[in-house]
Amino acid sequence: MTSSAAPPSGAPTSPGTSASPGTSASPAAPAPLRTGPDGRPFTVSAHGTFDEPWAMTFLPDGRALITERGGRLLLVDVASGAATPVAGTPAVVHEGQGGLGDVILGPGFPQDGTVYLSWAERGDGGSHAAVGRARLDLGGAPRLDGLTVIWRQQPSVSGGSHYGHRLAVGPDRQHLFVTSGERMQFAPAQDPSVTLGKVVRMGLDGSAPQVWSLGHRNPLGLAFAPDGRLWSSEMGPRGGDEINLVRQGGNYGWPNVSNGSHYSSEDIPDHRPGDGYVAPAVWWNPSISPSSLVVYTGSAFAPWRGDAFVGALSGRALVRVDLDGESARKAEQWDMGARIREVEQGPDGALWLLEDGPSGRLLRLDPVR
Numbered sequence: 001m002t003s004s005a006a007p008p009s010g011a012p013t014s015p016g017t018s019a020s021p022g023t024s025a026s027p028a029a030p031a032p033l034r035t036g037p038d039g040r041p042f043t044v045s046a047h048g049t050f051d052e053p054w055a056m057t058f059l060p061d062g063r064a065l066i067t068e069r070g071g072r073l074l075l076v077d078v079a080s081g082a083a084t085p086v087a088g089t090p091a092v093v094h095e096g097q098g099g100l101g102d103v104i105l106g107p108g109f110p111q112d113g114t115v116y117l118s119w120a121e122r123g124d125g126g127s128h129a130a131v132g133r134a135r136l137d138l139g140g141a142p143r144l145d146g147l148t149v150i151w152r153q154q155p156s157v158s159g160g161s162h163y164g165h166r167l168a169v170g171p172d173r174q175h176l177f178v179t180s181g182e183r184m185q186f187a188p189a190q191d192p193s194v195t196l197g198k199v200v201r202m203g204l205d206g207s208a209p210q211v212w213s214l215g216h217r218n219p220l221g222l223a224f225a226p227d228g229r230l231w232s233s234e235m236g237p238r239g240g241d242e243i244n245l246v247r248q249g250g251n252y253g254w255p256n257v258s259n260g261s262h263y264s265s266e267d268i269p270d271h272r273p274g275d276g277y278v279a280p281a282v283w284w285n286p287s288i289s290p291s292s293l294v295v296y297t298g299s300a301f302a303p304w305r306g307d308a309f310v311g312a313l314s315g316r317a318l319v320r321v322d323l324d325g326e327s328a329r330k331a332e333q334w335d336m337g338a339r340i341r342e343v344e345q346g347p348d349g350a351l352w353l354l355e356d357g358p359s360g361r362l363l364r365l366d367p368v369r
Contacts, residue, residue, distance in 0.1 A: 048081025096160020
């Protein structure tokens, strides 16, 4: 199979023209990015090494929180790479793909210090994803106070795959969204009575959880664009990786349709117009194994403002996806020489990556000067 969209030419947008007398000038397009000797429009610097890092988020003071799957939450000075463990983290199931997962700040963090975490925990019959919230106390030795579980993926099942558990706060600052993988159970993704294979919305305290969308396999990225649209990155089986525009009530088809095939090479019906399922905005075949996703809003890489960046695990790459309203297309893919687990935007607009694995580096990407 071929991918859903051909890569664009990469030509920069033409600058705006001068306005006629009495009219407003259109804003000039950002200057195109320069490329370095390696052909990439960014430089890369390393800022520390971590043990199976999974997620990061920046604090208002420029430091970052980084999770490691083994259960550690670290407060990191990103300039030096110096890391201090944060006390009060939950017990996690560190098996297969399980462990400590995402970390994000609550919308009122500057006032109340609320952070949200996700992880895999033990349950009846196996394990499941969990989401908790706590107050981050930075007054002395950093610690989490009052960690409370506000949501659990149900049911618990055996095995250690496809937890999902990526988090995002909604534009209304009143709701929390979480991706919930189908745990390699297939059929539950189409069952609205369980939360496997779903995107779930709830109040910031975990109240009134509801299935927002269904038919997901292993959604590992979730981010809102400035226009309020919700985008996810989802790992397919053998091919069929997806970028989805997530809509309330949307059914994204898994396991009934996919643009990939099973690991056994058994075919899965493709998405077809009129099949009742929401087709991906972008898809890959063969697989790149997309991990996290961020929608860029900074100025350091101004021509890319509004685009999505996705880490690729098996693809060992950073991928840019051009977002335009409700549509998306593949743009560029840069070989990073390692599995990329996390992509995040820094306070100054730099891009930050976490490599996957037991010696995963924290990388900063800056424009070529």
